[in-house]
Amino acid sequence: MIKTLLCKVMNLPTFYERKQIVTPGDLLAENDYVAGDNTYKENGKIYATRVGLVDYDNREVFVVALKAFYVPFIGDVVIGKVTEVSLGVWLLDIKAPYPAVLRASDAFNRPFKPQRDEMPSIFDVGDLVIAKIVAYDRTRDPLLTVSDLGLGKIKRGQIVEITPTKIPRVIGRQGSMITMLKQETGCQITVGQNGVILVSGKSPEDEQLAVMAIRKIGEEAHTSGLTDRITEMIKNEKRDVEHA
Amino acid sequence: MPKKKTKKLIDKNGVRIDGRELNKLRPIKLEVGILDNADGSAYIEQGKNKILVGVYGPKEVHPKHLAISDRALLRCRYHMAPFSVQERKSPAPSRRERELSKVIKEALQPAIFVKYYPRTSIELFIEVLQADGGTRCASLTAASLALADAGIPMRDLVAACAAGKVEGHLALDLNDTEDKEGEADLPVAWIPTLNAVTLLQMDGKVTLEEFEQLVNMAIEGCKQIYPLQKEALKAKYIAVKEEVKE
Numbered sequence: 001m002i003k004t005l006l007c008k009v010m011n012l013p014t015f016y017e018r019k020q021i022v023t024p025g026d027l028l029a030e031n032d033y034v035a036g037d038n039t040y041k042e043n044g045k046i047y048a049t050r051v052g053l054v055d056y057d058n059r060e061v062f063v064v065a066l067k068a069f070y071v072p073f074i075g076d077v078v079i080g081k082v083t084e085v086s087l088g089v090w091l092l093d094i095k096a097p098y099p100a101v102l103r104a105s106d107a108f109n110r111p112f113k114p115q116r117d118e119m120p121s122i123f124d125v126g127d128l129v130i131a132k133i134v135a136y137d138r139t140r141d142p143l144l145t146v147s148d149l150g151l152g153k154i155k156r157g158q159i160v161e162i163t164p165t166k167i168p169r170v171i172g173r174q175g176s177m178i179t180m181l182k183q184e185t186g187c188q189i190t191v192g193q194n195g196v197i198l199v200s201g202k203s204p205e206d207e208q209l210a211v212m213a214i215r216k217i218g219e220e221a222h223t224s225g226l227t228d229r230i231t232e233m234i235k236n237e238k239r240d241v242e243h244a
Numbered sequence: 245m246p247k248k249k250t251k252k253l254i255d256k257n258g259v260r261i262d263g264r265e266l267n268k269l270r271p272i273k274l275e276v277g278i279l280d281n282a283d284g285s286a287y288i289e290q291g292k293n294k295i296l297v298g299v300y301g302p303k304e305v306h307p308k309h310l311a312i313s314d315r316a317l318l319r320c321r322y323h324m325a326p327f328s329v330q331e332r333k334s335p336a337p338s339r340r341e342r343e344l345s346k347v348i349k350e351a352l353q354p355a356i357f358v359k360y361y362p363r364t365s366i367e368l369f370i371e372v373l374q375a376d377g378g379t380r381c382a383s384l385t386a387a388s389l390a391l392a393d394a395g396i397p398m399r400d401l402v403a404a405c406a407a408g409k410v411e412g413h414l415a416l417d418l419n420d421t422e423d424k425e426g427e428a429d430l431p432v433a434w435i436p437t438l439n440a441v442t443l444l445q446m447d448g449k450v451t452l453e454e455f456e457q458l459v460n461m462a463i464e465g466c467k468q469i470y471p472l473q474k475e476a477l478k479a480k481y482i483a484v485k486e487e488v489k490e
C-alpha cells in the first residue's frame with residue numbers, strides 16, 4: 001500500500017534534479033508535494049524563495065539555501081557579542097534579525113540588585129559569549145541563558161563566521177566532519193548555530209589550520225565529497241608545516 | 245546660436261543611434277555578491293548605465309518607532325553619484341531621487357516575504373555610478389538580485405525594462421538621448437511567476453493603442469532580462485563547483 005503510494009508520488013512532476021541550483025521563483029514541483037524549507041506553495045505549485053540546492057524527501061520539496069541569515073530557534077547554542085549593558089539585561093548581537101536579551105539574574109544565578117551587582121564585571125560590551133536560546137517567538141526578541149555546561153564568556157581562541165545554513169556541513173553526518181576536524185587539528189571547536197564558530201587549540205598554528213578548513217567548508221558546502229577533500233587539505237597543510 | 249539637430253535618432257532602416265534595432269535591449273552585464281561589507285549586493289551594466297546595489301538586513305529598525313509589528317519595513321535609497329551625469333549633479337537627494345526610491349521600493353515589496361520578519365528593516369542602497377537613461381529599471385533589476393543574494397526570501401525576482409516612442413517609432417529600452425528627445429518613455433517592472441506588473445510609469449504622449457503596444461513590448465523586454473538575472477545568481481556558486489571538480 002505504502003509502496004504504491006510512493007510510486008504515485010514519484011510520478012508526479014518535479015522540474016529539477018536533486019541538488020540542482022535554483023533561484024527565487026523557480027517552479028520546483030506541482031500538485032501533491034508539500035512545501036518545505038525555503039519554498040512556498042501557490043495554486044498547487046511549489047516555488048523556491050531562496051538561492052539554494054533543491055532536494056526531495058518523500059513528498060516534501062525543500063531548498064537548502066546557499067546564503068541566509070540566522071533565525072533564532074529555541075534550544076540552539078549560539079555565539080553572540082555583547083552590544084549593550086543596561087539595567088538588568090545585556091543585549092547581544094547573535095547575527096539574527098533581532099537582538100538577543102540576556103538577563104542579569106540568569107548570569108548571577110540570583111535576583112539582580114543594581115546597588116550591589118556590577119554587570120560589566122560579568123560581561124562587558126565587546127565580550128563574546130556562548131549562550132543558549134530559551135525563548136523566542138515573532139512578537140518577542142530571543143531570550144538567552146548562560147547557566148548550562150559549556151556556556152559563558154569566551155576567554156581564548158579564534159572566531160570563524162560562515163553562513164548559518166552551512167553549519168550542518170561543518171558538523172557532518174552524525175558529526176563526522178566535526179570529529180575529523182577536532183582530531184586532525186587538535187583544536188576544541190564550539191559551533192554556534194548562528195554561523196559563528198569558536199576554535200581554540202594549543203597553538204595559533206593549529207587554530208589557523210582549523211579556521212582555514214572551516215572557511216573552505218563554507219565556500220564549498222554545495223559540492224560533493226567534501227569531507228575527503230577537507231581531510232586531504234589538512235594533511236597537506238600539516239606536511240608542509242613539518243617540511244618547513 | 246541655437247543648436248541644430250544634426251542627426252536623426254532612427255535612420256530609414258530602423259536602426260537607432262547606438263546601432264540597435266527597435267526591439268533590442270542594450271547589452272547587459274550582471275554580477276552578484278561583489279561587496280564584502282553589505283549582506284547582499286549586485287552590479288549592473290546596461291548599455292552605459294553602471295549601477296551598484298547594496299542590501300542590509302533584516303535587522304533592527306532605527307529609529308524604533310518606525311518598526312511595524314506584523315512585517316518588515318522595506319527602505320530604499322536611490323542615489324545618483326555627482327559624477328554620474330555630464331553636468332555635475334548635486335549629491336543632495338533631489339525630488340526625482342525621492343520619487344524613484346519610493347517607486348522602486350513599492351515595485352519590490354510584493355516580491356518579498358515581508359511578513360516573515362516582523363519588527364525588522366530591510367535597507368536597500370542604490371548608487372548610480374553612471375547614468376544613460378532607464379536607470380530606474382536597471383536599478384530594479386539589480387536590486388532584486390541584491391535582495392536574493394542577501395538571502396531574503398522572495399516569491400520571485402523582479403525584472404524591469406522600459407519601452408518608448410522615438411520619432412514616431414516604438415522602441416525598447418531607451419537610452420538617454422532617445423529618452424530626452426523622443427516622445428514618450430514607459431518603464432515597467434514585472435514579476436514573472438505572479439504575472440504582475442509592479443511598476444508602470446509614463447511620460448510623454450502616446451495613443452491608447454501605442455500605450456498597449458508599449459506595455460507589451462516592455463514586458464517582452466523583462467522576459468529577456470529575467471533569465472539573465474537567474475544566470476547571474478547561479479554563476480557565483482557554479483564557479484566554485486567547477487573549480488572543485490578540476
